[in-house]
């Protein structure tokens with residue numbers, strides 16, 4: 001696999017930077033890492049803020065033209081599984097919170113932002129943006145229950161080494177995609193899901209209720225079963241956990 005890596009001291013957003021980037025011919029994967037983002041993007045309309053040089057802020061551009069558009073959630077699963085496989089070498093307690101946050105216990109350690117572009121019914125490009133809290137110890141109030149690796153481990157990590165490990169893991173899970181071994185990715189993702197057993201409190205447009213996770217469908221919908229046995233299907237942002 002032909003990989004190009006680019007290091008920027010500062011950019012607005014590594015996802016945005018890659019959206020404007022044209023890869024050289026034969027370049028299978030492009031990795032852009034920044035020490036600082038002036039306008040880091042989070043999910044939806046959220047921003048992603050990070051102190052200079054403290055955390056990993058990077059995006060990976062791939063061209064998974066073989067993945068059917070209807071299965072594009074698989075790319076989210078693939079990336080989340082790759083990150084988890086690296087982080088669990090450092091600590092226990094790593095899970096994947098639907099759709100694609102990486103959690104340590106009940107706290108958010110890493111956020112991901114996937115942007116795909118479709119051309120002629122195929123996925124042309126996929127930009128997988130990753131914000132991993134590494135050495136930062138203070139977070140702005142209002143950040144969603146954040147935690148960093150230094151807070152978990154008690155010692156700082158080298159961001160560059162961590163990046164290399166994640167890119168290596170990403171390459172490995174990408175090979176599953178190239179072999180169309182989608183089932184393995186789905187199985188890894190499902191087995192890593194946060195609060196996958198028992199009933200927990202959720203909030204949807206109608207209020208709070210107790211639900212048990214049944215599955216995440218191929219298109220990314222979350223299926224929950226309520227106490228009466230009724231199934232509910234949610235798209236991203238239509239439901240959230242209430243931490244109990």
Ligand SMILES: O=C(O)CCCC[C@@H]1SC[C@@H]2NC(=O)N[C@@H]21
Pocket residue numbers: 012013014015016037039040041042043046048056057058059101110111112113129130131132
């Ligand atoms: O809201 C989330 O959980 C997603 C956060 C994604 C942040 C990363 S940081 C690197 C990349 N560039 C961006 O602008 N966003 C992603």
